[in-house]
Structure formats: C-alpha cells, structure tokens
Amino acid sequence: MEGVDHLAFERNKAQFDVDAMKIVWAGSSHALEVSDRMSRLVASDPAFRKDNRAMLGRKELFKNTLRKAAYALKRIIELRLSEEEASMLRSFVDEPAFTDLHWGMFVPAIKGQGTEEQLKKWLPLAQKMQIIGCYAQTELGHGSNVQGLETTVTFDPKTDEFVIHSPTLTSSKWWPGGLGKISTHAVVYGRLITDGQDHGVHGFIVQLRSLDDHLPLPGITVGDIGMKFGNGAYNTMDNGVLRFDHVRIPRDQMLMRVSRVTREGKYVQSNVPRQLVYGTMVYVRQTIVSDASTALSRAVCIATRYSAVRRQFGATGGNPESQVIDYKTQQARLFPLLASAYAFRFVGEWLKWLYTDVMTRLQANDFSTLPEAHACTAGLKSLTTSATSDGIEECRKLCGGHGYLCSSGLPELFAVYVPTCTYEGDNIVLLLQVARHLMKTISQLGSGKKPVGTVAYMGRVEQLMESRSDVQKAEDWLNPSAVLGAFEARAARKSVACAKNLSKFSNPEEGFLELSNDLVEAARAHCQLIVVSKFIDKLQQDIPGKGVKQLLEVLCSIYALFHLHKHLGDFLSTGCITSKQGSLANDQLRSLYSQVRPNAIGLVDAFNYTDHYLSSILGRYDGNVYPKLYEEAWKDPLNDSVIPDGFQEYIRPMLKQQLRNARL
C-alpha cells in the first residue's frame, strides 16, 4: 500500500530518542543539518537517478557519470555551496567518479607535499576544476612495494627540466582512478635521479592531456585498464594505464616540501621526515575508516528493515508467520554488524582527530606522533574495510534470496566496496606495518622509552602478562574495565609472544617473514583493542537524549563481547580469561541482543539515509517491499517484450528439432 508505513509498529517500539541518536551519528547538529539537506537535495533531483546503473553498458554508464559530475559542479556553483556542503553533495551522488580522486587524492597530495609557492599556483586551478587531477603511484608490476617503483624522473641541468620515463612494461602506471579518460594532470610518483644518483620515490605534478583538445601530450600513452568486478559498480571509474616516453616537465613541478632539487641539480632534504612523501595515503586511509561506517551502516539498514518485514514459519492460531528478525540466529548475525557500524563511526571520529592533531604538530616541526598516525591509519583501515566487506556480504545473506537481486542494493554496494581491502594498501601489508610498530615498541621498552598513544598499554606489559580477569557473572562483562582488561591482556600477550619468537632469529627480517601470520594476528588484536577502547571513551562524553547513551553502551558491549566470543581461542590460549568466563560473555551477549531487538529499526533510522541513497527496495523506509519488488521486476529490459530476442533464432529451431527427434 502506497503511503503506508509498514514499519510504524516497529518504530513505535523504540525506547530511545531517535532524533538525538541522529545527531550522535552525524557528529553534531550542524553536521546532521547539512547532511540531511544535501541528501534530500540529491534525492529530489531526477538528474541524480541511479536505479538503472546495473542495466547500462560501460560506455553509457561512464557517460552518465560524467554528466552527473558536471551537473553536480553546476549545482554547487549555482547554490553557492560551501566546501563542506559540496563534499556532502558529491558523496550523496553516490557514484565512484574521477572527482573522488581529484578531491580525495590529487588536491591533498599537493596540499601535503607542495611548497607555499606550489600551493599558490596549483590549488586555485584544481579547486576551480580548471584542471582535473589523479594520483598515479601504482605500476603494473609494483603496488604494495612503493620503494620498488620503476618510473624514472631524471633531472636535466641543461634545460632545468625533469625527464619522466617508463623504462619497462612493468613500470607502466596502472590503476589510478580518473587517469584512463578524464584527468588532465596527475601527481606522478617516480624515482628521482640527479647526476646519476637515485634518491628514491618522489611526487611530481605532470600534465597529461591538452587543455584545448584533451588529447594526450607528446610522449604520453594513456587509456582505461578495462572492466572491473560487478556490473555498474566501480566501472563508473576510469582506472587507467599510463606510459611516459622521455616526457619533460619544468623543475618546479617536483613537489618540494619534503626535499628539493636546486637549479644546479643538487638534491636537498628539508627537516621533514622522508615518510611525508607517503602522507596522502595516511590522509586517505583515515577517510576510509569513516567511510567504512557509512558503507556498513547502509548494508545493516537494508538488512534490518527487511528482517523486520520478512516473515517465515511459526504461524499459529491465525497469527502471521514470525518476523525473521526475531530469530536468535538472525540477531546474532545482524546485531554485531549494527554495533560494528557504530563502533567504526566513533573510531573514525577519533582517527580524524588524531590526524588533525598530527597535522598541527607537523606545522610546528613536531614529527613525534607520525609513527602512531601511520600505524593507526594503516591498522584501522585494514580492520574496518575487511569487516565491512564481510559485513555487506553477510547482510546479503541475511536478506535470503531477495538480497541477491540488484534491486536489494547489496550486490552493487559490495562490488563498489570490496576493493577498499586492496586499495590504499593491501590489508595484510598494512597489518604487517602495524606489527612492525608493535615490535619496535616492545623492543624499546627496556630503554626506558615510555610508550604513548594507542600503545601506552604496552608500558604495563609486565602487569598485563600476569593479569587474570575477575569476571564472575555474566553482568560483570558489562563493566568497561573488565572488557578493556581482557582486550589489553590479549593484545599485549600476542605481541610479546611474537617478540619472544622473533628474538630467536639471528636475522630479524627473516624472522619477521617466518612469523608474519602470528604478527598479523597480533596486529589485529591491537586494532580491535583500539576500536573497543575508543567506543568506551566515547561513552565517557556527555551524550544527551532519552535512552541514547544506554543503547550505545549496549552496542559497545555487543561489539566487544562478540569479538571476544569470535576470538575465544585467543583469549583462552593466552590465559587472559577462563572458559567459564568465555561462556558468561556469551550469556551476556544473548541478553544484549534482546535489548537491541525493540530498538533495531530506530537504530538504523538514526543513520538518516534517504531511500535514494540506500537504493534498495528491501531497505525502503516504509517497508513496502513486496509490491515494489514485483513492480521493479517488470522494468527489466528482458520484460520489454513477451518473447525475448534470440528465441526465434535459437530456441524455436532447437525445440522444433527436439520435437521432430521425439516423433521419429
């Protein structure tokens, strides 16, 4: 029935102030107001329609993305939107596009690695979109190992230029988004060579295409790398290939904040650490953590609403069948994902703070927190994107057969989301970076250097190696200090075990390779501890609204106890808890799921997503699923005609032949 809220009875069950929770989710009343306004603006404009994406061929799909990007910019200018509003509007357009790389990587790379002079020259051009840029780091043969890049950038003192060259096939730039067809410029990473000396990888601003006719400049070969996973999905993006044949750029197009080359060809390093060349990745990894909460909450919103609509079995005495959300197994799969979405939101908020703090310190030449920022962004990017990818797929399964339909919104969400496990650093490679940080922290404990930030607990390692949980009854697990104690002890013990095993190797690098699986597990345990502790920290804040804080406490406990249950082997084998305590945690989880149940719809409504943004019939706000699924089926191009193309040509003759054979 059109106009009827089929989920109203669920909404009436909520025991908390949903509007207040919306503010907590958005981060502030201001952020909620802006995101609400921008999402409605996009949803109400037919130019941003996206329900036909899965049906479009690559060329049509891509052209459509270009149209939307140009139209979005036109609206941003017409409506005089602020940077914050414009960025929100682009995110609600919800279609991967070259603009993501322009705003998300090209502009930040210039901002982070350019000198004042370079900022003055390039930023206005990029900000007004008079040029369009991408981030060209990865090569056909080299992605994770940035130091292994082959592209050469050789200084020619005669002309005061750099000569960029792709010496081998494997040195071809491969993957950069926006590069394939649209970008006019790129920040290109290559090995800087002066006077025959290789100074390692540096970034350079390079013009790729003419601003007059958009043709590649001399010496440049550029194109798209081809279709990617899933129909529609990430194929709106022109991931590209790029080769240089001795292309010349002026010397002042080297990004020179970290180091520079003088007119005479002398290589001069500034006082900032070399790792700042990797700064753009740190920035983007931080944004990816917040985006994880957005992607996961979308999937959870769809699966939760549909689980309340869907009924199976249990019809007794003329009553309808049971809502599948009432099955304990459904709750045990769904509610930890709901809790994870909130957990990632808050750890994302904290990571943004950490990043901003590091940036402020860098301005004052304080580089002390850079290793912590690198380890946290790398580890949390890895943890949250892996969990979100798995979570989206779990949500698809939670929706049964209908989840497999494109109109559920889940296949496309998965296909667009899953490469986050690879881009901006493969998730295993990044966890190994965290492990290095942990091993270094442990190795420095004896020197009296006090660990700070997220590794501060390592300073209590002796106590944590001995500690025993004092949980005696299920409710004791609601105590944040019981949870923190267990997670800290597990993380510390896993790291210490790795460090002890590493010390048995005469060659530490060999040991690191041999023990890398254990190191990855230790890094994961450390990252889970960060998520749990930042959720607990969030709850120390003043959170207004009836029942809001109480529900967040429930979700925090679910996040922690679900992981304790899932990784029980870790907690038991390291002796942090007993098997009895493990089973009490499980008892507590069941009770927590029951507390979430009446509030489940309210908790996903608090994400404040429009139907346009969700693009899911199963996740419709009004729960009017069946009539809309039925209606949608008839829109499929296969249903344009009763008899499909190809039937007369192939199937009718085949049928006839088979009938003839049968009569013989």
Ligand SMILES: CCCCCCCC/C=C\CCCCCCC/C=C/C(=O)SCCNC(=O)CCNC(=O)[C@H](O)C(C)(C)COP(=O)(O)OP(=O)(O)OC[C@H]1O[C@@H](n2cnc3c(N)ncnc32)[C@H](O)[C@@H]1OP(=O)(O)O
């Ligand atoms: C339904 C439809 C839904 C639609 C939704 C639509 C919404 C839009 C969706 C999507 C939009 C997408 C927008 C985003 C697009 C992203 C595109 C992706 C871009 C990319 O992938 S860019 C390329 C990224 N590449 C990588 O990440 C490479 C990974 N590798 C590395 O980072 C490094 O090589 C390394 C860290 C693995 C190793 O480096 P290296 O060998 O130099 O280092 P080590 O020797 O190990 O360490 C040396 C030293 O440096 C420290 N270090 C390393 N990295 C950093 C750093 N980044 N910052 C600071 N410090 C660093 C390291 O710890 C060592 O320190 P110590 O010496 O030990 O102290």
Ligand SMILES: Cc1cc2nc3c(=O)[nH]c(=O)nc-3n(C[C@H](O)[C@H](O)[C@H](O)COP(=O)(O)OP(=O)(O)OC[C@H]3O[C@@H](n4cnc5c(N)ncnc54)[C@H](O)[C@@H]3O)c2cc1C
């Ligand atoms: C959709 C998408 C968009 C992208 N956009 C851009 C872009 O805009 N700009 C850009 O420059 N790049 C981009 N990339 C490239 C991306 O950054 C790389 O693919 C990523 O960094 C992973 O590197 P790789 O492909 O070399 O993987 P590999 O390193 O080859 O990984 C292959 C396997 O080897 C394993 N492995 C590698 N090294 C180690 C190790 N040391 N120890 C243990 N295991 C290891 C990995 O875990 C993985 O299982 C994009 C990629 C994708 C998929």
